[in-house]
Amino acid sequence: MEAAALRVGGEVALAANGAHAGSSGEPSPKPRTRSDVRIQKAHDAAHAALTAVSSYLDADEDLPAFFLRLGEAIAEQVGAAKVAFWVLGPRGALTVQPSPFGFGETSPIHEMRLEIEAGGERVMEKVVFRDDLQLGRGTSVELDDFWHACGLADVKSSIAVSWRAGERRIGAVVAYHSKRGFSANDVRVLRLAAMATGLVWQYKEAEDELAQTAVRLEETVAARRRLLNNVAAGGDEARRRFASAIHDDSLQLLTGAELQLERIRAEANGSHQAVQLDQLRNTLRKVEDSLRRLLINVSPEALELRRDLKDAIGERLESMRLSSGIETHSDLRLPADVPEVIEGLVMKNVSEALTNVEKHAHATRVIVAAESMDGGIRVQITDDGTGFVVAESEHLLGHPGLLAMRERAQLAGGWCHITSEPGAGAKVEFWVPQSL
Ligand SMILES: Nc1ncnc2c1ncn2[C@@H]1O[C@H](COP(=O)(O)OP(=O)(O)OP(=O)(O)O)[C@@H](O)[C@H]1O
Ligand SMILES: [Mg+2]
Known part of the structure; x- marks a missing residue:
């Protein structure tokens, strides 16, 4: 336990360096000094958190089960009885991620909405937005008081760190109840775990986004398909109407005109008009031919009849x-x-x-x-x-x-x-x- 009140903030680099120092792949030598113990612990925590994180990515586990398991692993690393992940919603309220480790089903934690403000000076506001926590005598008294006021009356000790994914602020990771009392090193370990868990959050968000994009894409493809069918059907409908107008009106009238002409031609046999009437008959036949060609070109039936x-x-x-x-x-x-x-x-x-x-x-x-x-x-x-x-x-x-x-x-x-x-x-x- 740390004796003096201690401000722990922005020490991720130190903890991460500690973790790095023992990550050569060789079995770590037995720690000798207190500082060695600290480095070894940070290394173990980083290892445990990253193993848990990568197991989530591999196993396709659902999120509550993953957070329960990760909470348990973190609790063991920092000597806590309970661990909860608090998520900051879009309207500035913290709610607990389902399945917090160590909390019974009837605990009020599941229903809590903790309103916080970015510029606020209360303890959770300082943790979430500035990663700033006062620690003394094995706990953060200010944080314990906060939980009591919120309805978690049985909190005896607690520590919390900001939870982020790169630049994105997710919320806070909180560990509760340490028999031996929380140390500054436990805060560092918690911070490392929070960093690793941020990766999962980012991964989950990317996955959700991908799923939504896939749905949107599917909807767009379906809409395009419908549109294309409508356009094709609309075109066909217009062509059908046009074809029947040619066939049922123009060609009928033309046939009638040709028949009339035949009669006039028969009567005019031998007269000087016969040659002109023959020319007129040829012209009408050409008109009929071109209308029939047009009919073949515009009629969908004509297309369907082809192989x-x-x-x-x-x-x-x-x-x-x-x-x-x-x-x-x-x-x-x-x-x-x-x-x-x-x-x-x-x-x-x-x-x-x-x-x-x-x-x-x-x-x-x-x-x-x-x-x-x-x-x-x-x-x-x-x-x-x-x-x-x-x-x-x-x-x-x-x-x-x-x-x-x-x-x-x-x-x-x-x-x-x-x-x-x-x-x-x-x-x-x-x-x-x-x-x-
Ligand atoms: N193969 C081509 N050779 C020469 N000029 C062409 C050719 N294709 C198109 N054009 C030119 O491009 C113009 C636009 O063609 P477009 O098919 O859009 O219209 P259009 O044939 O005049 O009328 P419609 O809308 O009935 O097809 C034409 O008016 C013509 O000047
Ligand atoms: Mg054209």
């Missing part, structure tokens, strides 16, 4: 070749089992890129290449046309084609790059994951 994405792209290229005379090449090495929504997305982007080539590029040649890459599908559409300034063309009002390609790819968790320069053709390249 797979490769055929759908192949047909789109063939129809492009026939209508525009652009030479088409393809190298499609597509994986099997691609979800429908991804297939639809790839098809939409390929269609948009090819329509752009037809509409804007004045190209003579276009190449579509697709392959499996990094768990997804990479597609490249390259033309040898006029090219364009990408930065200027991506945000044209009323022309959302390029932007939509990029957004569709990003929505699925992929990317889209467009490379072009005036006079140098254009390349659209995108990647989408193969599964959602």
Whole structure:
């Protein structure tokens, strides 16, 4: 027991050095002097605390069980009957970490909320915020009085140290009831244990944060998946309505007009109008052909009827070749089992890129290449046309084609790059994951 009142604060370095002195891996020589005993004890405490801490990290033990076991180990090191870990809450109240060692289930400690303030001068405020404790005659009288006032009437002796994890203030570690009386060395040992336990707290916080991040990530992925399905379904719905408008209205009217024309043509046989009527009939047939091609391109049923994405792209290229005379090449090495929504997305982007080539590029040649890459599908559409300034063309009002390609790819968790320069053709390249 220390005779004179002693202020113990900021001595972790000393204790840690003491611990270091005996940590060479060799069995420690038998301590001879009082100072040797102190160093040996600090070493044992550090060893016990770190062993307990690393066993928690290995064993996946739940936290209350761990703190009970750690409390017991610390109690043994400092000669205490009870040890409690007090946690500082966000509103400045200390509550005890579940399963404090040595306390019965009915102890009032479990229900206590100790309000403390950062600038306060009461003993626990000094311990938590400044790691400052007055020790004399085997205890801290001030601290004992504090516990009595809080409702722990049977406290006979106690010591406490600040509990931190790096810069984070967690609360305090308190040891109660020493038969032989607490010494300044016990305070140092307690401080070492608190430091080691701070590691567990940090680890637990990181683990909780990771779990929360994983949940948030899962929610985001699910939301993205829902959105993507909605976008795909929304697009399909719009296409369905458009296709039925073409099919049920425009084509019906056109067929009616063609039939009428046939009748007029029959009546006009041999007259000077016959040639003009023949020209009109050819024009109407061309209109009908182009409407039917449009129907094939916009109707989702048309896509569903095809065997797979490769055929759908192949047909789109063939129809492009026939209508525009652009030479088409393809190298499609597509994986099997691609979800429908991804297939639809790839098809939409390929269609948009090819329509752009037809509409804007004045190209003579276009190449579509697709392959499996990094768990997804990479597609490249390259033309040898006029090219364009990408930065200027991506945000044209009323022309959302390029932007939509990029957004569709990003929505699925992929990317889209467009490379072009005036006079140098254009390349659209995108990647989408193969599964959602
Ligand atoms: N392959 C290409 N070659 C040359 N210019 C292109 C090519 N692709 C796009 N562009 C240019 O980029 C502009 C923007 O293309 P985007 O697809 O966004 O719009 P759009 O095709 O004009 O209209 P829509 O929104 O109906 O697709 C086009 O107007 C065109 O000037
Ligand atoms: Mg376009």
